[in-house]
Amino acid sequence: MSLRLIFMGTPDFAVPTLLELVAHGHEVVAVYTRAPKPGGRRGLQLQPTPVEQEARRLNIPVLTPKTLKTAEALDEFRAHEADAAVVVAYGMILPQAILDAPKLGCFNLHASLLPRWRGAAPINRAIMAGDAESGVMVMKMDVGLDTGDVxxxxxxxxxxxxxxxxxxxxxxxLGADLMVxxxxxxxxxxxxxxxxxxxxxxxxxxxxxxxxRIxxxxxxxxxLRHIHGLSPFPGAWxxxxxxxxxxxxxxxxxxLAKGSGAPGDVLDDNLAxxxxxxxxxxxELQRAGKAPMKAADFLRGTPLKPPARLV
Structure with a gap:
């Protein structure tokens, strides 16, 4: 026996969960994701989301509604007759009528140890705050912001x-295995x-x-935690x-390194x-308009040593 599921997700983070659900025999009858956005070298081509790319490879129908708040969207959602919906970083609010549509409910995979770090950027915030641990949780969704029962x-x-x-x-x-x-x-x-x-x-x-800005x-x-929490995007600078x-x-x-000085001072010729x-x-660092590089490669082109200073 398997569940009849709707999957709702958008970025790379959601892809492993979709793949694991399919691999474990669940029937994913539809995938909801965000609409393609302009991308590519000149921003002229529409780029489907990572979830859409995988769904099409698996021959699963893909829907990209701009809203879920209309009667038409609700009717379309109900027509899938799903047992449950699985939501992973979808990026759109689910109204109560949508949450109530699957007979067993809608279940979200969230990348934090709730109730800590509800909201949009739990991975970044956990690192930036100096947290000793993070994790993933599966919760049954309600209309609050990540407030559902775990x-x-x-x-x-x-x-x-x-x-x-x-x-x-x-x-x-880890989240994909947990959701399965x-x-x-x-x-x-x-x-x-x-x-x-x-x-x-x-x-x-x-x-x-x-x-x-650092x-x-x-x-x-x-x-250190500020830098790592923003790496690679948007990047602490x-x-x-x-x-x-x-x-x-x-x-x-x-x-972390040894040494001390005025804040921002370069302390040696090895980027302390x-x-x-x-x-x-x-x-590792990146100059504006350039590719990321190791510190040693950067120093070959731009030797830095005292009394240089970063501000």
Missing amino acids: AMAERLPISDSMTAADLHDALAP RAMGGLERGGLQLTRQSADGVTYAAKIEKAEA DWHQPAHAV CELAGEGEPVRLKILRCE IACGDGAIRIL
Whole structure:
């Protein structure tokens, strides 16, 4: 026996869950995703979402409605006669009528340990806040912002070497496995739901560009977590001070280093940078308009040593 499912998702993070549900024999009768956007080298071609690409490869019907709030959208959704809907980073609010349409409900995979980091950017915020761990949770959706009852969870430690991309790539398959287990429990009628605690609620607001500039006056560990939480996108940045136009640098990966100095000072010829307390060493970075590169490659073209300074 398998469930008849609607899958709703958009980015790369959602793809492993779609693939695992299909691999475990569930009947995915329709995939809902966001409409293609202009992309490519000149932005002239419409680029389907990663989920749409996989759905079409699997010959699953794809729908890209602009809204789910119309009677027509509801009728179309109900016509699939799904047992449940699985939602992973879909990017659109589901109104109550849609949530009520599948007979067993709608289930969301969220990349945090709820109720911590409800909202849009849980992976980034967990790293930036210095959290020791993150994880994934399956919850039955309600109309609140990630407020539904939780079914299952998996935890994952966050190391200081982890960037947002690293954590994303670790949580995506973990979440896929968790959702498959949750749908197995739902199919057997044994999925237990637990109400979220009212304590420890935090919100993972969307990352704003204004947050991306590095503040070298912060302690080294805070600077490191800020850099890693924004890597690779939008990328924490600073400028190389000096004569002429400042050179903007995105810092993509770093480590804690020994040394001290005025915040932003280059401490040696191997990209150790002083912070408000302690120092970090830059491992990967990107000049504006250039590809990301290792620090050693950057230094071959742009030797930096004291008294150079980043601001």
